[in-house]
Amino acid sequence: MPKVRVHNVTISLDGFMAGVNQRPDAPFGDGVGWGDELHGWFISAMEDAAAGRTGTDVDYFVRGDQNIGATIMGRNMFGPQRGPWQDDSWKGWWGENPPYHHDVFVHTHHVRPTLEMAGGTAFHFTDEPPEAVLRRAFDAAGGKDVRIGGGAAxxxxxxxxxLIDEMHLVIAPMLIGRGERLFDNLEDVTEGYRVSEMVGSPEVTHAVLVRHPR
Structure with a gap:
């Protein structure tokens, strides 16, 4: 049966996925750069995978794309704009050929037309509730799993x-202090999960959480 999975989501030691004041020149907020301690492992793993190298970080990075047929993300992950769209010129952080190559459903209060990109990626903007979006994503995935990309909200x-069956979290050796914390106010929810894997690399610690059988 297809699953709903979270992969390669990096958090700081104090549980933050991003800092405050996210904007075009600081996508992850103040004090958090794309190549620093929070996401440096991801960049290295991506480069190593492309070069055919192996390792703990590469293994987990690669798993994040295996058997994924559709992705769901929030508007904050798609781009830095807030409020009504001023125009449709923003097409995401990833250039003309995003790395998804399948349907991507973007949660937003401000719907805009579907954005077709090179390589088979199509961004669909929706204000539907999670259950409805997930049904659409499973239909688009054609029997494969659906990935929840982020951000924290x-x-x-x-x-x-x-709705989430499995989460791969990456714990980076840094403190952010304030911003978007992944597990705020989720005490009752997290009781339904157990840690199935905990593996360290020289850069980060990988943890996989799976939902208890219902």
């Missing part, structure tokens, strides 16, 4: 709705 929505 979207992952929390799907956790609270009881």
């Amino acid at each position: 979207v992952i929390q929505q799907y956790l609270r709705a009881g």
Whole structure:
């Protein structure tokens, strides 16, 4: 049966996925750069995978794309804009050929037309509740799993709705202090999960959480 999965989501030691004041020149907020301690492991793993190298970080990075047929994300992950769209010129952080190559459903209060990109990626903008979006994503995935990409608010929505089967979290050796914390106010929800893997690399610690059988 297809699953709903979270992969390669990096958090700081104090549980934050991003800092405050996210904007075009600081996508992850103040004090958090794309190549620093929070996401440096991801960049290295991506480069190593492309070069055919192996390792703990590469193994987990690669698993994040295996058997994924559709992705769900929030508007904050798609781009830095807030409020109504000023125009449709923003097409995401990833250039003309995003790395998804399948249907991507973007949660937003401000719907805009579907954005077709090179390589088979199509961004669908929706204000539907998580259950409805997930049904659309499973239909688009064609029997494969659906990935919840982030950010923290979207992952929390799907956790609270009881819709996530598996989460791969990466714990980076840094403190952020304030911003978007992944597990705020989720005490009752997290009781439904157990840690199935905990593996360290020279850069980070990988943890996989799976939902207890219902």
